[in-house]
Amino acid sequence: MKLVKAIIKPFKVPEVKDALAEVGIEGMTVIDxxxxGRQKGHNSVYRGExxxxxxxxxxxxxxxxxxxxKLVVDTIIKHARTGxxxxxxxxxxxxEEAIRIRSGETGDEVLYEPEALAR
Ligand SMILES: Nc1ncnc2c1ncn2[C@@H]1O[C@H](COP(=O)(O)OP(=O)(O)OP(=O)(O)O)[C@@H](O)[C@H]1O
Ligand SMILES: [Mg+2]
Structure with a gap:
């Protein structure tokens, strides 16, 4: 299991969320x-000043x-990128581990229904 942490432009969130739902992602957390980054919060022309x-x-x-x-990363890039x-x-x-609190299930079952995993 991996935790994909994607830091994106706020206005891209609805598009990325919908695209991820479409490829079958069954949960995510969103944090403001x-x-x-490299430009330190400035238009690149003015960086350093x-x-x-x-x-x-x-x-x-x-x-x-x-x-x-790979599917998740490719989907995020496709929909978050403006260039x-x-x-x-x-x-x-x-x-290291995932646990569904309600049932005590662990592992990949926590992320997807078993039928979805078989696809
Ligand atoms: N090394 C880093 N560690 C943690 N967070 C980072 C790091 N670099 C960027 N981020 C986060 O990603 C956000 C977007 O970064 P940004 O896309 O500007 O990266 P960049 O390297 O400057 O690339 P670009 O040249 O395309 O702007 C930042 O506002 C910050 O929240
Ligand atoms: Mg930058």
């Missing part, structure tokens, strides 16, 4: 965040079986 600014971004966290990582600076980044982190 602030951050900076001013103090660092935090830019509002949204971080999507999606736990997926290893076999679904301009600040489009964001994706970090992929290993998950």
């Amino acid at each position: 965040v602030k951050g900076f 001013y103090a660092i600014e935090f830019m509002p971004k949204v971080m999507l966290e999606i736990a997926v079986p290893d076999t679904e990582v 301009n600076i600040g489009d964001g980044k994706i970090f992929i982190v290993p998950i």
